[in-house]
Amino acid sequence: MARPDPLAGFEREIHTVNGVKTVVLTAGRGEPLVFLHGAGTWHGFKFALPWAEKYRVIIPFHPGFGESGDDPGLSDMHDYVLHYLDLFDALGIDKLRLVGFSLGGLLAAKFAMEHGRRVERLVLVGPAGLRGQARPTSDVLSLPPEQIPAMLVTNFDVIKPYLPEGPDLDFMGDRYREGGTLARLLWEHPYDLKISRHLHRLTMPTLLVWGEDDRLIPVQMAEIWRRFIPKADIQIFKGAGHLVLDEKREAVDAVQRFLT
Amino acid sequence: MSGNVRFNLMHFMPYVHLPENHKEFHSLWVDFPNKYYDPKRGHKLYQQYIAELVLADRLGFDAVVVNEHHNTAYSMMAAPNLIAATIIPQIKNAKICVWGTPPNLEYPNRLAEEYAMLDVLSQGRLEVAFPLGTGMEYWANPINPATARERHEESIDIILQAWTQDGPTSYYGNFYTYRYLNPWPRPYQKPHPPCYIVGTGSPETIALAAKYGFGYSSVFVTKQRALELNQQLRRAAAEKGHHIRPEQLPLGVIVYIAESKEKAEEEAIPHIRYFFEDALRTTPRFLSPPGYLSVDQLKKRAALADKLHGGFNFEAINESFFVAVGTADQVVEKLEEWGEAMGTNHFHILGAIGNMTHWKVVKNLSLLAQDVIPRMRARAGAERRVAAE
DSSP: OOOOOTTTTOEEEEEEETTEEEEEEEESOSSEEEEEOOSOOTTOSGGGGGGGGTSEEEEEOOTTSTTSOOOTTOOSHHHHHHHHHHHHHHHTOOSEEEEEETHHHHHHHHHHHHSGGGEEEEEEESOOOSOOSSSOOOOGGGSOGGGHHHHHOSOGGGTGGGSOSSOOHHHHHHHHHHHHHHHHHHSSOSSOSSHHHHGGGOOSOEEEEEETTOSSSOTTHHHHHHHHSTTOEEEEETTOOSOHHHHOHHHHHHHHHHHO | OOSOOEEEEEOOOOOOOOOTTGGGSSOSBSSSOGGGOOHHHHHHHHHHHHHHHHHHHHHTOSEEEEOOOOSBTTOSOSSHHHHHHHHTTTOSSSEEEEEOOOGGGSOHHHHHHHHHHHHHHTTSOEEEEOOOOOHHHHHHSSOOGGGHHHHHHHHHHHHHHHHHSOSOEEEEOSSOEEEEEOOSSOOSSSSOOOEEEEESOOHHHHHHHHHHTOEEEEOSOOHHHHHHHHHHHHHHHHHTTOOOOGGGSOEEEEEEEOSSHHHHHHHHHHHHHIIIIIITOOOHHHHSOTTSSOHHHHHHHHHHHHHHOSSOOHHHHHHHSOEEEEOHHHHHHHHHHHHHHHTOOEEEEEOSOTTOOHHHHHHHHHHIIIIIHHHHHHHHHHHHHHHHO
16 A cells, blocks of 8 residues: 655745755645654654644755755754744745744744744644653664654554555665754754753743653653743643644644644 | 785684573674673683784784774774784784774874874884774764764874874864874874775775775675775775775685685684674664765665575675685685785785684684795795796
């Protein structure tokens, strides 16, 4: 059986941002809602389509991930913040609603702490980047790739259609490329040493979303994030893992309600 | 075969006392529990292995070779310069090759200093290689595999600057800043010890050897691939204005000699099996940490790994790799044939392979020294005289 197109329902724009091919998926009309994806793009963004009923949903592939090009010169997370300043200029986006998942959650938090006046509302879904205390955040680079998919969800059927049925060199190569980009950014520290010092700058309405059974970045991390962002709301969804948006429509709806 | 024929003895110094259940471990590298290392047995092994290197010198080998690996029973040489320093007073004639410490795993100035110390201590008998380091080393050391190749090139630049320019100089790089690059001591050999790149055939490493005109030795590639790599290097180096000489292309060969082919195989195969099946056992993930290879290389190697999968088969190993197990006559014939094909006169002998027992290593080296090395030297010498007339 052919795998479903993980990008069905989106239009595709290609931009060149400071020399880097940047592919942007869009759907819907309205005020801009930017979603920053995590370190694996293979399961697509179907979950985000309901948001397109009210917003212009914009999902850029980060350089080094998915369909965007590579630029080894983008070697830390702050380079990605600056990349998005360039991209938003190209797209004519000033103020935005910003949703970031996992690695994209860290990126969204960093963007928002530096450019808070542009971010009207911020949603961090299972964000990476804080060093865990009592229960360390899993270091995705320490996990064998073949073990990762099953760790992402409570219901494997949700992602199964997007995975190859047997050995697949192209799929392996694509994941290796994304892993290499991640290593470039986070090999030395699989967390951001400075972020907790600056999170107080997130003064816009902020929502933390977590799957209760997240086995990659445990749900206990939600309270640690809130320690640094006291006004943030937390919504935790039962029966969901790290890919809480893929697994739970309620989580997608909760994000939409919060953004509106 | 032209020029002086050269014979190295390479030693891996493996820790061979594995637990009975070791087959249950997917890798003897990176995460193989170090509780299985017994220092008392380790001490005895060091004594044995050092004696074997010293024997090679006494028997007339041209060089002894050590190298570096981490977190593994494959090798007890996490710091090969310590082994080199230990053996220098005992090795009277042979060159000492540290092939080598991956520059990424030390500060470049310090590696330049350590190699210079060894060169001075040995009165100019040091040769070095600058490996990138296997993927496994990047799981064991706090260095980013995704930027490893850029760092590697910068490290080599710094070491060469330290050796070739009178200090103090400065260096402002992407990874290292040196305000006073001025290492003491300086190498005994001028401008510096002979340098090699050792690699598994990535195009990036070939390009690096070509850029500097360094020697190159491929490891763990098939015969056909090794031939292609030597040709690629000669071409690439010529484009950079370097002529690669035969002695710059060490050819790694597993050699074991006995009275008959049957006896040689009977004595050697269990240890060759151990080398491929156990000592080298690791996972694709450890071999290729993220960003260590280009995606293209990863796919090529994954496809090759699928083909090679299926356990140890001596016939297949014998066919694919440079393995000469037999009588002295048979070994001479193979070495001369391969040397000719590969355009080299430099034989890098893996003569203490896997968990080979001491008496077999002694026998093997003795027969090499008695029946192979003098004959090949004499024949190369005769060819040289004919050519001169």
